[in-house]
Amino acid sequence: MAEQADVVHNRIAMLRAERGISRRELAEALGVHYQTVGYLERGEYSPSLHLALRIAEYFDVAVEVVFSTTPFKRLGE
Secondary structure (H helix, E strand, C coil), X not given: CCCHHXXXXXXXXXXXXXXXXXXXXXXXXXXXXXXXXXXXXXXXXXXXXXXHHHHHHHHCCXXXXXXXXXXXXXXXX
């Protein structure tokens, strides 16, 4: 398990849900296994810089919208 300081927080699941994209669809678009998307979403795996940039590009947002070293505020906060 990663140290708390090493955790990379992400909004992949939220972005997928907003756009109606399955884990499998995202994985295919990125060229990774669909389980990798699950690991990323749960914070069990931190993406390489290249993969992080490709994910942000896929969703057409800045990488900071998808990934952060601190937890994201809940919507409405």
